[in-house]
Amino acid sequence: MFGLVDANNFYVSCERVFQPRYEKRAVVVLSNNDGNVVSRSAEVKALGIPMGAPYFEVKELLKAHNAAVFSSNYALYGSMSARVMYCLAQRVPALEIYSIDEAFLDLHGLEQHLTPYLGRLDELAQTLRADVKRRTGIPTCVGVAPTKTLAKLANRLAKKLPELDGVLYLDTTERQAWALRQVAVGDVWGIGRQYAAKLTAAGIDSASDLARVSEAWARKHLGGVVGARLVQELQGQPCTGLHPSEDGTLDRQSISCSRTFGRPLTEYSNVLAAVATFLSRAAEKLRAQEDLAHVLTVYISKNRFDPHVLPPYSRSATLTLPSGPTNDTTVLLSYASSLLRRLWETGTSYHKAGVVLDGLEAPGNGQQLTLFSPSPTPAQRENKGEKEIATTSRPALMASLDALNQRFGRGTVRLATTLSAPTNSGSAGSPSRPAWEGKAQWRSPAFTTRLEDLLLVN
DNA sequence: TCTGGGGTCCTAGGACCC
DNA sequence: TCTGGGGTCCTAGGACCC
Numbered sequence: 001m002f003g004l005v006d007a008n009n010f011y012v013s014c015e016r017v018f019q020p021r022y023e024k025r026a027v028v029v030l031s032n033n034d035g036n037v038v039s040r041s042a043e044v045k046a047l048g049i050p051m052g053a054p055y056f057e058v059k060e061l062l063k064a065h066n067a068a069v070f071s072s073n074y075a076l077y078g079s080m081s082a083r084v085m086y087c088l089a090q091r092v093p094a095l096e097i098y099s100i101d102e103a104f105l106d107l108h109g110l111e112q113h114l115t116p117y118l119g120r121l122d123e124l125a126q127t128l129r130a131d132v133k134r135r136t137g138i139p140t141c142v143g144v145a146p147t148k149t150l151a152k153l154a155n156r157l158a159k160k161l162p163e164l165d166g167v168l169y170l171d172t173t174e175r176q177a178w179a180l181r182q183v184a185v186g187d188v189w190g191i192g193r194q195y196a197a198k199l200t201a202a203g204i205d206s207a208s209d210l211a212r213v214s215e216a217w218a219r220k221h222l223g224g225v226v227g228a229r230l231v232q233e234l235q236g237q238p239c240t241g242l243h244p245s246e247d248g249t250l251d252r253q254s255i256s257c258s259r260t261f262g263r264p265l266t267e268y269s270n271v272l273a274a275v276a277t278f279l280s281r282a283a284e285k286l287r288a289q290e291d292l293a294h295v296l297t298v299y300i301s302k303n304r305f306d307p308h309v310l311p312p313y314s315r316s317a318t319l320t321l322p323s324g325p326t327n328d329t330t331v332l333l334s335y336a337s338s339l340l341r342r343l344w345e346t347g348t349s350y351h352k353a354g355v356v357l358d359g360l361e362a363p364g365n366g367q368q369l370t371l372f373s374p375s376p377t378p379a380q381r382e383n384k385g386e387k388e389i390a391t392t393s394r395p396a397l398m399a400s401l402d403a404l405n406q407r408f409g410r411g412t413v414r415l416a417t418t419l420s421a422p423t424n425s426g427s428a429g430s431p432s433r434p435a436w437e438g439k440a441q442w443r444s445p446a447f448t449t450r451l452e453d454l455l456l457v458n
Numbered sequence: 459t460c461t462g463g464g465g466t467c468c469t470a471g472g473a474c475c476c
Numbered sequence: 477t478c479t480g481g482g483g484t485c486c487t488a489g490g491a492c493c494c
Contacts, residue, residue: 031462
């Protein structure tokens with residue numbers, strides 16, 4: 001059996017832990033740039049405000065109901081997530097951290113061997129919920145079922161139906177069949193908007209209907225092997241196992257960093273400063289998980305909501321690093337700036353930029369070396385005669401950078417390229433405020449990660 | 459006026475390998 | 477006249493997840 005633990009409106013719950021006066025009030029948390037509603041308290045859901053609603057569209061409604069509005073505070077949510085995962089890891093043989101607020105639990109064997117001591121799996125699930133709530137303040141629900149897809153479905157019902165008291169255990173085929181009938185096809189894990197529309201057009205409305213389509217049909221209409229697996233999993237046949245997260249942290253196969261800008265940017269130097277900042281952050285994460293990357297992608301996007309802008313809204317460029325895998329920000333940046341140059345169209349207004357690091361590998365024995373001396377980076381070629389940029393990594397420099405920023409705060413020491421060029425018109429902000437930076441008007445304190453923000457109790 | 463960010467997995471054509 | 481089969485890697489893009 002698999003368990004799925006999922007926090008209830010996680011970001012809102014994190015805010016409430018440290019500011020209990022919001023316990024009974026309507027609360028929302030907004031995305032970066034205060035753009036969209038990404039977490040809603042039950043009171044807000046009852047108002048009919050959907051997940052992902054643009055804030056400007058629901059602002060008045062929220063105000064009318066005296067809702068509290070927060071900008072997102074990832075320092076807080078990340079740290080609360082780690083606490084929740086730590087609690088869970090202490091009580092189950094293995095878990096897979098699936099997202100910031102969800103984890104799959106490996107419960108195989110427990111039902112045969114341990115239940116005489118621990119009670120049924122649904123009792124164990126209740127114990128987990130109570131433990132997490134007591135130690136972190138975060139409310140959760142738990143689904144238990146023979147496949148991950150059914151565990152997700154069970155979790156959804158556990159959240160929806162108060163009479164289940166936060167736990168649903170789909171131990172028999174009768175209970176599974178019942179659960180499948182309760183869930184709309186669009187709410188099944190792996191069925192997004194496009195597939196949902198296609199399925200309802202074909203007369204497939206519930207998870208139960210979907211569980212009865214043929215494998216061939218699923219393959220043809222639901223993205224090949226992915227669709228075939230999905231249907232089998234609904235039938236109770238596990239197609240995917242648990243990928244345990246070692247020591248409670250997540251090792252990623254790709255690392256990215258991107259932002260929508262606070263305002264549209266047309267100056268190359270401003271966008272370069274943004275890309276350099278995002279790349280620095282991504283490289284920092286890469287070093288934190290002790291990996292090297294050998295594939296780099298840069299992308300820039302136009303405003304897809306502007307009716308005057310035609311698709312494609314986004315262009316990307318990917319490069320397999322000729323000088324081999326690295327985690328050195330300066331090496332990565334010299335390639336990133338040449339990719340950005342390739343994508344750049346003068347006179348275009350850009351809305352967002354991002355970088356992705358792929359092809360991650362651990363340093364050491366397995367590493368691919370170059371046969372000859374590393375080929376020069378684009379920056380070296382362009383700047384021939386100027387100061388050299390190394391193609392070989394300088395681990396000691398990066399380690400010092402990370403140590404300083406860890407101790408004195410993110411961005412204390414950074415590459416000069418991350419600084420936006422001074423603008424003639426731009427007396428608006430202080431020089432330390434980059435052109436691309438967005439809004440975050442209502443951010444709560446970093447209660448768990450900044451000494452100055454520590455809650456004081458009299 | 460105002461519309462997020464960080465991921466996973468899959469597809470598909472072309473270059474290239476033996 | 478006639479021109480293979482089984483792979484990997486690279487790059488770009490799409491669907492989906494939370």
